[in-house]
Amino acid sequence: MTALVYDLLIVLAIMMVANMLGLLVTGGRLLDEQQHLRAWWFPLFEAACVGGYFVASWRRGGQTIGMRPWRIRLTTATGDTPSWPQLLVRLGVAAAPWLLLGLTQWVGLRLALWAVLVAWIVWYIPALIDPRRRAVHDIVAGTEIRSPP
Template sequence: MTRSHDNASISCPLWRRLAALVYDLLAVVAIVMVVGLLCQLATGGQVVAAGAHATIAWWYQPLQGLVVGAYFGVSWWRGGQTLGMRPWHIRVVGTDGGRVSPGQALGRVVVAALPLLLLALAPWLGLRGAVWAVLAGWALCFAPALFDPRRRALHDLAAGTELHRIG
């Protein structure tokens, strides 16, 4: 069933999607902790090697990224909502108002994660500067939602999705 885009009440305001993102941050922290624990148990505590400089196994951070990305992508594809979106009564839908396809969910995850590449600037900016760069990148990703009539962020525009208020 297709919904009309003329009804502004179905579009999700930026403040509501950011509030849901704060809730999702709690879920992400829990996921990262569980994956970290499982990796430590599986490697006998060798994921992080102590020494003059602590080193992390090459596969650990990509694994964490994959698991967190899967949390978002599968949540959007299967039910249109993450845990954080449920209490705020918002759902990701295709621009036709229908269910998000696996490709749209993947595209949304990839575009939303792109600012994380700015962490590579840490050797030049320091960790604090690189984290600020990531936050600025995310702010730019959400900026279109302030001006778009359907309140879509950059990852929505790229993936052909939008957020609707439900219930």
């Protein structure tokens, strides 16, 4: 979890660059007068940028920048580098709780954020009982986090 905090800084930088590109492409009109998103493609672009960071990092060396200080690495059960499909499945399942933010218009932002937090807690509960300490996204993708001996 601490590695995710480190990676949050990288994600913020990626989001700033993605927002700058979005503003350049739309001529500074990413939002309309009522502050509604005008570019339907922009959330998908942001997700692709952030997801690309994680998948590329895991594929190239098995580590994100946040994982390096802790010397942990993403591998398969046999210690190999995960395949592209495994990485995409892991990313999709790990990011699935973010979809709960879609509830915001019905339940409000505060409740939607709580729903995301509860979903992530549920996602990590299996790590407490799994002998290899795998969360839901690792179980589904067939991957695991390894630390040095």
